[in-house]
Every structure is written in structure tokens, then in C-alpha cells.
Amino acid sequence: VLRVAHDHHRNMIRVGDLAEAAGLTVRALHHYEAIGLLSPSARTEAGHRLYGPGTVERLYRITRLRRLGLSLDQIGRALDDPNWNLAGALRHHVSSVDTQIAALTALRTGVSAVLADVDAATDPTNDLLELITTMSTLDNPLRRRISILVYRDLPAAHAYLTDVFGFTPGDVTFDPDGNAVHAELYAGDGVIWLHPETDAFALASPQTLGKATATMAVMVDDVDEHHSVVTAKGGQIVYGPVDQPYGYREYSARDCEGALWSFMKELDQ
Amino acid sequence: VLRVAHDHHRNMIRVGDLAEAAGLTVRALHHYEAIGLLSPSARTEAGHRLYGPGTVERLYRITRLRRLGLSLDQIGRALDDPNWNLAGALRHHVSSVDTQIAALTALRTGVSAVLADVDAATDPTNDLLELITTMSTLDNPLRRRISILVYRDLPAAHAYLTDVFGFTPGDVTFDPDGNAVHAELYAGDGVIWLHPETDAFALASPQTLGKATATMAVMVDDVDEHHSVVTAKGGQIVYGPVDQPYGYREYSARDCEGALWSFMKELDQ
DNA sequence: TTGCTCCTCACGTCACGTGAGGTGGC
DNA sequence: TTGCTCCTCACGTCACGTGAGGTGGC
Numbered sequence: 001v002l003r004v005a006h007d008h009h010r011n012m013i014r015v016g017d018l019a020e021a022a023g024l025t026v027r028a029l030h031h032y033e034a035i036g037l038l039s040p041s042a043r044t045e046a047g048h049r050l051y052g053p054g055t056v057e058r059l060y061r062i063t064r065l066r067r068l069g070l071s072l073d074q075i076g077r078a079l080d081d082p083n084w085n086l087a088g089a090l091r092h093h094v095s096s097v098d099t100q101i102a103a104l105t106a107l108r109t110g111v112s113a114v115l116a117d118v119d120a121a122t123d124p125t126n127d128l129l130e131l132i133t134t135m136s137t138l139d140n141p142l143r144r145r146i147s148i149l150v151y152r153d154l155p156a157a158h159a160y161l162t163d164v165f166g167f168t169p170g171d172v173t174f175d176p177d178g179n180a181v182h183a184e185l186y187a188g189d190g191v192i193w194l195h196p197e198t199d200a201f202a203l204a205s206p207q208t209l210g211k212a213t214a215t216m217a218v219m220v221d222d223v224d225e226h227h228s229v230v231t232a233k234g235g236q237i238v239y240g241p242v243d244q245p246y247g248y249r250e251y252s253a254r255d256c257e258g259a260l261w262s263f264m265k266e267l268d269q
Numbered sequence: 270v271l272r273v274a275h276d277h278h279r280n281m282i283r284v285g286d287l288a289e290a291a292g293l294t295v296r297a298l299h300h301y302e303a304i305g306l307l308s309p310s311a312r313t314e315a316g317h318r319l320y321g322p323g324t325v326e327r328l329y330r331i332t333r334l335r336r337l338g339l340s341l342d343q344i345g346r347a348l349d350d351p352n353w354n355l356a357g358a359l360r361h362h363v364s365s366v367d368t369q370i371a372a373l374t375a376l377r378t379g380v381s382a383v384l385a386d387v388d389a390a391t392d393p394t395n396d397l398l399e400l401i402t403t404m405s406t407l408d409n410p411l412r413r414r415i416s417i418l419v420y421r422d423l424p425a426a427h428a429y430l431t432d433v434f435g436f437t438p439g440d441v442t443f444d445p446d447g448n449a450v451h452a453e454l455y456a457g458d459g460v461i462w463l464h465p466e467t468d469a470f471a472l473a474s475p476q477t478l479g480k481a482t483a484t485m486a487v488m489v490d491d492v493d494e495h496h497s498v499v500t501a502k503g504g505q506i507v508y509g510p511v512d513q514p515y516g517y518r519e520y521s522a523r524d525c526e527g528a529l530w531s532f533m534k535e536l537d538q
Numbered sequence: 539t540t541g542c543t544c545c546t547c548a549c550g551t552c553a554c555g556t557g558a559g560g561t562g563g564c
Numbered sequence: 565t566t567g568c569t570c571c572t573c574a575c576g577t578c579a580c581g582t583g584a585g586g587t588g589g590c
Contacts, residue, residue, distance in 0.1 A: 061398060061401075061402055064401050065401065067376070068379065068380055078398065079398075086397050087384065090383070093380065094381060097373055098377065101370060104338075104370050104373070105458040107336070108367065108455075111363050112363055112437070112455060114337075116438070128356055129330060129348075129355070132330075132333055132337070133330055141489050141490050142434075142436060142457045142489060143457040143488040143489060143490065144456070144488040145457075145458060145487055146486040147416040147483060147486075148483060148484045148485065149482070150482050150483060150484075167411060186381075187378070187412075187414045188378065189378075189414060189458065189459065190374055190414060190458065190459075201484075201529060202475075202480045203484065203529070211471045211472065211473045211478055212482045213419050213473060213474060213478060213482050213528065214416060214417060214419060214481070214482060215464070216414060217416075217417055217462070218411050218413070218414055218415070219411075219412040220410050220411060220412060221412065222410070252470075260470060260471075262417075
């Protein structure tokens with residue numbers, strides 16, 4: 001292990017500072033060293049860990065891959081073994097995440113149904129345990145919701161929702177004649193599909209009808225910040241951020257074809 | 270510990286049989302005994318575990334609570350401490366499950382966005398690690414989507430969507446005049462809100478407009494089974510289950526006010 | 539001199555999985 | 565006699581958290 005005198009520490013960082021910068025604990029960095037994932041670039045004469053720029057960069061990649069849900073073992077292989085198939089591992093990982101999400105969401109609806117039954121019970125001595133033991137709603141078969149919004153110009157709407165509202169763009173699909181037939185956007189908890197107008201199923205854009213049969217609410221971490229970004233991008237604000245009596249701070253905006261969006265966050269309490 | 274001769278085992282069950290019946294392993298039952306959660310009713314003279322009817326019933330409750338995501342420690346308290354607040358623990362648990370779901374779904378969309386970029390990359394030597402390191406979409410601030418569907422008669426729509434399509438009912442909120450102003454339904458991965466018609470925001474029911482500006486897709490485990498249940502309940506089918514070229518098996522139905530719903534499942538491959 | 543950060547063990551977590559080595563009933 | 569199930573230790577898992585006891589730099 002390289003030992004350096006303290007006048008050579010210039011571009012090195014100590015373990016506590018690195019941990020804070022990376023949002024980890026010192027103990028986690030000790031652990032990464034113990035399993036051979038991330039070793040300090042050097043040590044001081046007193047044995048204190050020192051991390052150089054290359055090592056810091058490596059830790060940045062580690063934390064990124066960690067957020068994707070890979071194990072430390074997998075991350076080590078991804079970083080050190082050029083023959084290891086990272087894309088394959090991620091693809092496999094996505095399907096296991098899907099399974100976990102399905103199980104948790106089934107659980108979530110099941111538990112809230114049980115609790116709703118408890119609240120509604122006229123007999124308060126009614127045993128919750130009995131309810132749970134006999135409930136069948138723990139097996140609701142409805143899995144994921146996907147909202148499908150109708151637009152005249154899919155590529156334009158796709159670009160607008162990405163640029164102005166900040167959705168992550170997914171694919172835009174075209175038919176052989178070059179008409180856009182499908183487009184996807186990613187929000188935090190799933191996907192939104194965009195659909196062209198069609199007489200066959202009586203679907204039309206709010207721009208065509210002058211009214212809408214649905215709107216979208218999207219939860220954000222900071223309503224005011226999102227509002228100021230959208231305003232700066234030229235978004236068409238319907239009303240600015242306001243605390244609503246039903247427990248949300250929210251503002252509302254219309255997109256390029258007049259569809260209504262509310263961006264909101266639950267108020268404390 | 271009660272020891273019984275083998276001619277007194279009549280209504281007792283052995284550990285291997287109990288494990289199989291409960292979908293657990295023998296080791297798990299050993300563990301439950303070690304932590305004091307479930308002890309056998311008796312032992313044979315040779316020391317083999319024997320479980321009576323009361324103990325089997327207790328294990329059934331344990332597995333049920335386990336499916337709700339409670340820890341073995343919490344389950345023990347729920348079963349043995351009459352003063353312990355099971356409903357409170359479940360309520361707390363629901364919000365932690367929500368957080369987990371949000372994190373996993375954010376992860377899921379992030380990873381699939383990364384993989385989509387990899388697939389679209391014209392340069393196959395483009396480094397996936399580079400992509401992940403530089404991707405900003407992993408920090409998308411948009412959290413949860415909530416679809417808001419417009420209906421003339423909220424209580425009727427709430428009842429229809431629950432009874433016919435199988436959504437789990439949430440609350441219906443009324444104003445002081447007795448008008449329904451808000452209603453909620455639970456699907457597998459979140460909530461759907463129902464909203465009354467309002468001129469102020471140009472929102473109207475498909476029944477009023479004759480057209481719709483949005484539709485909903487809902488993923489189910491078994492499209493044909495859901496279709497047959499909805500048909501039996503008198504649902505208005507638009508087209509029956511069919512494999513679509515874009516990779517889903519789906520069918521479509523209209524609800525009590527003409528809103529279009531697709532129930533679908535991804536095809537293999 | 540006083541704080542603060544740093545160091546190295548080393549046990550604990552959660553719900554079992556997985557042998558190791560051996561015994562009693564059908 | 566041969567399988568099968570059963571028994572009791574006891575270590576391993578995964579990514580650290582949480583002290584215990586102590587040292588070096590500002």
C-alpha cells in the first residue's frame with residue numbers, strides 16, 4: 001500500500017469527506033475496501049485512507065449502478081470484467097423488479113382494502129385478524145394502470161411534454177406511411193402512452209373537442225420549483241401554486257393541445 | 270414438552286406434512302419454533318414434532334400476515350399481545366410499501382430508459398457504463414401519475430368500476446349539499462380519481478361529448494379470465510381478447526358512461 | 539489541551555438455506 | 565435391509581450499523 005507524506009495529499013480526499021460527498025457512510029467505504037470493490041489510492045503515514053480523482057470517479061460509477069439495484073458483486077464485475085454482460089444483467093434485473101413491483105402493489109391494494117373494511121366495520125369489536133384470515137381481496141388481479149392520452153400531433157406532444165414538463169422520453173412509433181401511431185413517456189412510477197385521434201374508437205384531442213374527458217395529476221417533490229421551470233419554458237399556466245383544502249399544494253397547466261395537467265404534492269399533516 | 274406415544278397421534282400432523290401444506294420448508298418451521306412464534310403441540314417419544322389443529326390454525330394466520338409483509342416479530346405481537354395495534358402497524362406499513370413501490374418503479378423506468386438508449390445507439394461500441402454515468406433521467410422529479418377521469422354520476426361510476434371491472438373501491442367524497450365531488454379507486458399500482466363535470470376547466474364526460482380525449486389501459490394477469498368475468502357481469506365489450514401485433518393480448522370495454530378501457534397482458538417474447 | 543476525524547476488530551441484523559453427522563419409524 | 569423422514573448443531577447470506585477501545589492531525 002502506497003504511503004504518502006501529508007505534503008503530497010494535494011488532490012486527495014479523506015474518507016469522511018468522500019463519504020459525505022457520495023451520500024454514504026465511512027463504514028460503507030470500509031466495507032467496499034474489504035470486499036475489494038474500492039480501495040483508497042494511498043494511505044497517510046498514520047494509515048488514514050486517501051482517495052484520488054480516479055478512485056472518486058470509480059465510486060461515482062459504483063453509486064450509480066447501486067441505484068439501479070445491482071449487487072456489489074455485480075457492480076464489481078461490471079467495472080472490472082470487460083467480458084461481463086452488463087446490459088444482459090440489467091435486462092434480467094428489470095424483470096425481477098417487475099415481479100417485486102407486482103407483489104408489492106398487490107399487497108398495497110390488499111392492505112388498504114383490509115383497512116377500509118376495518119374503518120367501515122359497524123362492529124368495532126370485529127376482529128381484524130378474523131378479517132385478514134378470511135379476506136379474498138388480497139388477490140386483486142388488476143396490476144398496472146397506463147393512461148393513454150389523445151393528441152393530433154404525437155411527435156409535437158411528445159417533444160412538448162418532454163421539454164416543458166420534464167417527462168423522460170420513450171419511443172415514438174411510426175407506420176410505413178410515416179404517421180406516428182404510438183408514443184411513450186416515462187414518469188416516476190410508470191409509463192404514459194400517447195395515441196392519435198381516431199373515429200373508430202371516438203377518440204379526439206382536447207384541441208379538437210374544446211373539452212376534455214380526463215386530466216392527469218403528477219406528484220412532484222417541489223411544486224414551486226416545477227412551476228418556475230415550466231413557466232420559464234413558456235408553459236401555459238392555468239393557476240399558480242396554491243394549498244388546496246383537500247390536502248395538496250398544486251398548480252395547473254395546459255399542454256400544447258390543451259390537455260390539463262396538475263402538478264402536486266401532499267401537504268404535511 | 271409433552272411427549273406422546275404414537276397411538277395418540279390421531280389428529281396430529283408431522284412437520285414435513287405441515288410444511289408442504291403451508292408452502293414453507295421444514296427449516297422455516299424449525300426457525301419459527303426457535304424464535305418462539307410457533308411451537309409444536311407435542312413431540313413423539315423419539316422427539317419428532319407433532320402439530321395439532323390449534324397450532325395449524327395459528328400457522329395459517331402467520332402465513333396470511335406474512336403475505337401482508339409484516340415481520341415475524343410483528344406477527345408474534347399481533348397474535349399474542351391483545352393490546353398491540355395491528356391496524357396501526359398495517360397503516361404504517363402501507364406508507365412504507367408506497368415508498369418502496371415508488372422507488373422500484375422509478376428504478377424500473379430508469380433502467381428501461383437506459384436500455385432503450387443502448388438499443389438505439391448507432392455506435393455499438395458505445396459504452397453502457399458511460400451512458401449510465403451520464404444519464405440524468407435517473408433523477409426525474411416526476412413521481413406518481415394519477416389519472417383523473419370525468420363522470421356525470423360519480424357514485425354510479427364508482428360502483429360500476431368496482432363491481433364490473435374489479436377495482437378496489439376507495440372513498441367517495443361529498444360536498445355539504447350532498448353532491449359527489451371526488452371518488453377514488455385502487456388498481457394494482459396506484460390510484461385512479463373520478464372527477465365531476467365542470468365548465469370552469471372544460472371537463473366533461475364521454476357520455477356528454479360523444480368522444481373521449483383519453484382512455485385507460487390496465488395490465489391483468491389473465492386477459493381471457495378478466496374478459497369472461499366482465500362479460501358475465503354485463504360489461505359492454507368493444508372487442509374480445511386478441512393478440513395484437515405490438516406485443517399484447519388485450520380486449521376492450523366501455524364503462525357506464527362510455528369511457529374506453531383496455532385490459533391487456535404482454536405477450537411472451 | 540480539547541474536539542474532531544480517523545483506525546481496527548468484531549458482533550448483530552433478518553429469515554431462513556444449506557450442509558454435516560447421526561438416529562428412529564414404516 | 566432399504567429408503568424416507570426426522571433430529572440437532574452451526575455456519576453462511578447481504579450490505580453494511582453499531583459500538584468497543586484506541587491513535588494521530590489541526
